[in-house]
Amino acid sequence: RRSRVHALLDREEPALRTAFFAGLRLPDPTQADANSILDPATLASQYEHLLRTSQDVGERRAAVEALARLPVGFASSVFADALMADPSEEVRLRSAEVLSEHLENNPVARTALVRAISDPHDAVATAAIQALRARHEPEVAAALLRRLGAGSPAITATIEEVLAEIHADDPVAFIDRSMGSDQPQDVISAIRVLARMANPETLMF
Numbered sequence: 001r002r003s004r005v006h007a008l009l010d011r012e013e014p015a016l017r018t019a020f021f022a023g024l025r026l027p028d029p030t031q032a033d034a035n036s037i038l039d040p041a042t043l044a045s046q047y048e049h050l051l052r053t054s055q056d057v058g059e060r061r062a063a064v065e066a067l068a069r070l071p072v073g074f075a076s077s078v079f080a081d082a083l084m085a086d087p088s089e090e091v092r093l094r095s096a097e098v099l100s101e102h103l104e105n106n107p108v109a110r111t112a113l114v115r116a117i118s119d120p121h122d123a124v125a126t127a128a129i130q131a132l133r134a135r136h137e138p139e140v141a142a143a144l145l146r147r148l149g150a151g152s153p154a155i156t157a158t159i160e161e162v163l164a165e166i167h168a169d170d171p172v173a174f175i176d177r178s179m180g181s182d183q184p185q186d187v188i189s190a191i192r193v194l195a196r197m198a199n200p201e202t203l204m205f
Contacts, residue, residue: 057088080112089121100131117143164196
């Protein structure tokens with residue numbers, strides 16, 4: 001991969017080469033060790049810095065894409081931090097998508113995605129929900145209940161569907177957890193979840 005980058009840059013004008021490395025906030029390899037600069041670990045470090053510090057949304061979005069593709073160890077905490085704190089929903093959404101691809105045996109990714117269920121942007125929350133929908137864990141169910149009814153009709157429908165899947169074998173547990181609110185919308189949403197279960201045990205409630 002490094003050789004292909006070298007070959008590409010060797011064909012370009014000096015000004016373009018300089019602009020390429022300036023975009024990464026790296027020195028031009030004509031004035032430094034190109035092999036060191038193009039080392040994947042070095043690039044990953046620079047992209048991490050860019051993602052954490054750049055004020056430009058486009059740069060941060062590009063950094064997420066680059067980090068997702070570089071042949072280095074997966075930086076869970078970097079994507080988790082971006083998902084939790086980046087002001088751009090575009091960056092948060094892509095970070096959620098990347099974390100969802102590295103969820104297995106990854107508590108950092110799991111925790112970040114659970115928290116992202118409460119993201120104010122529906123697309124980000126939906127990405128987190130879809131990533132976690134097969135994980136029938138108490139923390140996931142609790143986060144879904146907290147978000148239930150607090151969003152667009154589309155995300156509310158998705159949450160209702162996933163809660164029904166999680167509690168399909170134990171609807172009484174869902175009833176116990178959802179009866180803590182007396183808000184009409186919460187009660188209506190809980191009834192919809194029970195209806196989705198289509199379980200005879202729910203008919204008495």
